[in-house]
Amino acid sequence: MLAEQTLLFLDIQGVLSIPNQPVAQPYAQDVAAPWGAVRGSKELISAIAWAEWIAPLWISSFGSQALLWNDWAKTQRWAIAYPLSDQQSAQAAAAFPSAKQDAKCLAARWCSRRWPHRIVWIEDGFSAIAKAWAAENPKLQLVSTCPFEARSSSDRTGLAEWNIEKIRAALSLDALIPVDP
Known part of the structure; x- marks a missing residue:
């Protein structure tokens, strides 16, 4: 069975990068690894x-600096959904007035407005505006890497044992992803 076409919004800070988290094990042997x-x-x-x-x-406050993560992983660079340009922000706010108080949600709604398939957004916590959008849009799946929001007993934010299977399932990935407990 083929996996369903999926538009993915992936945040960095709080998902892939957790600077100063004592239990996180950074890529110590990889000097090219992005910070955290x-x-x-x-x-x-x-x-x-x-x-x-x-x-x-x-979909990261890193903006175009997010591309460094693609370079590090030696993959093709991905498009940047956030932040939107001023012109796009104005158009998006006009199209989605209920989302204009949350710039990331506004960007996600704008960038997915013509996407007819599944949407997965991986973030370290979602606003009430993003949760309301998910409640009204059955194509949208929010995956939080915040243990409190996900009601996990772990204290580990970001990629971790408690959330990696949910991430893999949401994206229909077979590849094993080694993470910390």
Whole structure:
């Protein structure tokens, strides 16, 4: 069975990068690793890049600096969904007035407005506006890497044992992604 076409919005801070988290094991042997990169981030980016059914976009405050993560993982660079240009922000706010108080949600709604298939958004916590959008849009799946929001007993934010299977399932990925407990 073929995986369903999926538009992916992937955040960095709080998902792939957890600087100063004491239990996170960074890529100590990889001097090229972006700051705060946690175990599994490179493998996840690579698995997403190889998955022909996934159309990935960065939705990160890193903006164009997100492309460094593709360079590090040696994958094709992905499009940047956030931040939107001023012109796009104005158009998006006019099209989705209920989302204009949340710039990331506004960007996700704008960038997915013509996408007819599944949408997966991986983030370290979602606003009430994003959750309301998910409640009204059955194509949208939000995957939180915040243990409190996901009601996990773990204290580990970002890629971790408690959430990696949910991420793999949401993206229909077979590849094993090594992560910390």
